[in-house]
Amino acid sequence: MHPIIQITDVNxxxxxxxxxxxxxxxxxxxxxxxxxxxxxxxxxTTLISAICGIVNATSGQITVAGKDIVYDYRHTRRLxxxxxxxxxxxxxxxxxxxxxxSRGLFGKKPNPAFIEKxxxxxxxxxxxxxxxxxxxxxxxxxxxxxxxxxHEPAILFxxxxxxxxxxxxxxxxxxxxxxxxxxxxxxxxxxxxxxxAEEIADRIGVIKNGxxxxxxxxxxxxxxxxxxxxxxxxxxPLTDIPSDLADFNLQIQNEGMQLIYSYxxxxxxxxxxxxxxxxxxxxxxxKDIKTDQSSLEDIFVSLxxxxx
Amino acid sequence: MNRYAVxxxxxxxxxxxxxxxxxxxxxxxxxxxxxxxxxxSAIGSRITEIDGVSYGAFIVPGLIMLSLLTQSISNxxxxxxxxxxxxxxYELLSAPVSSFEVLxxxxxxxxxxxxxxxxxxxxxxxxxxxxxxxxxxxxxxFLVMTAITFxxxxxxxxxxxxxxxxxxxxxxxxxxxLVFLGGTFYSVSMLPPFWQTVTQFNPVFYLISGxxxxxxxxxxxxxxxxxxxxxxxxAFCLLAVTWxxxxxxxxxx
Ligand SMILES: Nc1ncnc2c1ncn2[C@@H]1O[C@H](COP(=O)(O)OP(=O)(O)OP(=O)(O)O)[C@@H](O)[C@H]1O
Ligand SMILES: [Mg+2]
Numbered sequence: 001m002h003p004i005i006q007i008t009d010v011n012x013x014x015x016x017x018x019x020x021x022x023x024x025x026x027x028x029x030x031x032x033x034x035x036x037x038x039x040x041x042x043x044x045t046t047l048i049s050a051i052c053g054i055v056n057a058t059s060g061q062i063t064v065a066g067k068d069i070v071y072d073y074r075h076t077r078r079l080x081x082x083x084x085x086x087x088x089x090x091x092x093x094x095x096x097x098x099x100x101x102s103r104g105l106f107g108k109k110p111n112p113a114f115i116e117k118x119x120x121x122x123x124x125x126x127x128x129x130x131x132x133x134x135x136x137x138x139x140x141x142x143x144x145x146x147x148x149x150x151h152e153p154a155i156l157f158x159x160x161x162x163x164x165x166x167x168x169x170x171x172x173x174x175x176x177x178x179x180x181x182x183x184x185x186x187x188x189x190x191x192x193x194x195x196x197a198e199e200i201a202d203r204i205g206v207i208k209n210g211x212x213x214x215x216x217x218x219x220x221x222x223x224x225x226x227x228x229x230x231x232x233x234x235x236x237p238l239t240d241i242p243s244d245l246a247d248f249n250l251q252i253q254n255e256g257m258q259l260i261y262s263y264x265x266x267x268x269x270x271x272x273x274x275x276x277x278x279x280x281x282x283x284x285x286x287k288d289i290k291t292d293q294s295s296l297e298d299i300f301v302s303l304x305x306x307x308x
Numbered sequence: 309m310n311r312y313a314v315x316x317x318x319x320x321x322x323x324x325x326x327x328x329x330x331x332x333x334x335x336x337x338x339x340x341x342x343x344x345x346x347x348x349s350a351i352g353s354r355i356t357e358i359d360g361v362s363y364g365a366f367i368v369p370g371l372i373m374l375s376l377l378t379q380s381i382s383n384x385x386x387x388x389x390x391x392x393x394x395x396x397x398y399e400l401l402s403a404p405v406s407s408f409e410v411l412x413x414x415x416x417x418x419x420x421x422x423x424x425x426x427x428x429x430x431x432x433x434x435x436x437x438x439x440x441x442x443x444x445x446x447x448x449x450f451l452v453m454t455a456i457t458f459x460x461x462x463x464x465x466x467x468x469x470x471x472x473x474x475x476x477x478x479x480x481x482x483x484x485x486l487v488f489l490g491g492t493f494y495s496v497s498m499l500p501p502f503w504q505t506v507t508q509f510n511p512v513f514y515l516i517s518g519x520x521x522x523x524x525x526x527x528x529x530x531x532x533x534x535x536x537x538x539x540x541x542x543a544f545c546l547l548a549v550t551w552x553x554x555x556x557x558x559x560x561x
Contacts, residue, residue: 052401052402053401053402054398054401054402073404074310074404074406075404076404077402077403077404078404080402082398082399082402084398086395088394088395088396088398089394089396090394090396091394092327093320093323097320097323100316101316101319101320102399103312103316104312104313104315104316104317104319105312105313105316105317105399105400105403105405106313106403106404107310107312107313107403107404107405108312109312110312147399
């Protein structure tokens with residue numbers, strides 16, 4: 001399947017000389033939900049802005065549906081809806097005018113019925129004549145989403161859609177993402193909440209210092225979550241693993257004072273009792289025993305630390 | 309051509325006027341009326357006629373130009389500056405619109421507004437002085453040309469400005485003096501020779517002269533000269549705006 005977005009060797013150096021994107025290569029598949037994770041200042045917004053045409057990439061190429069975003073911007077931008085990170089709205093406009101304006105701006109014929117449907121689906125219908133300034137933050141965010149959906153885009157960018165949003169609205173947001181995905185909309189979202197990525201993403205990308213340091217199927221990542229570690233604090237330091245323990249793929253840590261055994265909790269036989277039997281047969285004594293499970297959060301944190 | 313986008317911008321901007329009706333329409337009407345009272349009545353009682361036109365009537369074209377110029381500039385510059393200020397510009401930048409279409413929407417709306425305003429002022433003036441328009445076609449032609457040219461100029465200022473001071477400084481320190489020194493309240497022939505020469509370099513002088521000719525067939529310079537200066541300034545603004553769009557100056561990061 002052809003990627004709906006193809007990013008090739010993209011770099012961005014801001015006028016200040018700061019390199020915000022460092023040789024990004026990424027292909028987004030049609031109708032997938034792609035979650036972009038990364039610490040503050042990693043370059044998530046910059047990457048999205050480059051695809052949407054808000055910042056110019058310094059070098060590299062981006063295509064959307066096979067068309068170059070610079071030369072064929074009319075074609076590519078029509079396909080894209082963007083909900084920016086910041087809630088910037090015209091304070092004195094009504095919900096209805098601001099959403100209708102967006103539809104026109106993106107080259108679509110006025111369609112009040114569609115705008116009504118969109119507003120209803122976001123529980124904004126009773127607010128249609130309210131001025132933006134009269135809305136709460138959560139409502140404003142929904143209006144931003146309505147604006148982005150007003151021209152029926154094939155691709156939706158959500159830059160931190162659930163930042164500062166209450167639990168209920170977050171759930172609604174997830175539900176909306178699922179619905180849109182079922183309708184065939186490709187969704188790229190950024191988030192700081194790992195559980196959000198776990199909940200709704202098909203693939204996860206991690207960006208750090210402008211570099212894409214990991215792109216992985218969520219399922220593959222989650223499988224790593226099934227991995228658990230058994231940590232044995234030894235009585236006496238061990239320099240080598242005895243040959244009859246080779247099958248267990250043990251690791252020595254902490255100057256020989258710790259033995260680590262990795263196992264899969266989803267398997268029927270974890271091999272723990274066999275290991276313990278082998279250890280006493282080899283007369284390796286231990287003081288303490290504990291287990292450790294890596295979460296997506298750990299993976300994320302260690303990735304982000306590693307690349308520093 | 310994304311005509312829905314041009315229409316959307318145009319409608320949006322016109323709606324903004326409706327909301328700020330006082331600021332956009334009423335206040336220039338009031339200030340123009342004050343000019344009539346102060347200049348027309350007070351001074352008009354001393355200077356009875358210039359070039360065979362009563363003083364009150366003589367200043368009408370200049371007063372209309374004063375409002376037309378300042379309103380065109382402020383409407384257009386504010387229109388494009390405001391989204392930059394609030395951040396809603398992200399939507400324009402990510403939309404499938406060309407710079408030219410954005411310009412068409414903003415400049416079109418700004419020019420429309422100031423033309424409406426000019427016609428309202430013309431009607432207001434009619435209450436104070438008897439008016440006759442010798443060449444209605446030319447009157448409208450100058451009105452429309454000026455509105456478009458200075459809306460374009462305002463658009464450029466709005467793109468260039470990165471704070472409210474910059475937004476206001478050009479209209480304040482450049483345009484207002486040019487209009488006042490461009491023969492709104494007097495005929496240039498009334499000035500000493502030195503100032504007559506200085507006036508030759510004031511583009512607004514040609515505008516007012518041409519515009520006044522369309523009313524009373526009296527002018528300080530020939531219609532052809534006015535026409536060419538006008539077109540020259542329009543061409544200059546078009547070139548400037550093209551250059552700005554080519555270089556992406558101040559809009560995109
Ligand atoms: N206009 C600009 N000029 C110079 N540097 C900029 C500009 N915009 C962003 N940056 C820098 O680029 C880097 C990436 O910013 P970006 O907004 O893309 O981060 P982010 O991953 O979205 O962060 P956050 O999670 O805080 O939203 C930051 O270090 C930021 O300071
Ligand atoms: Mg960001």
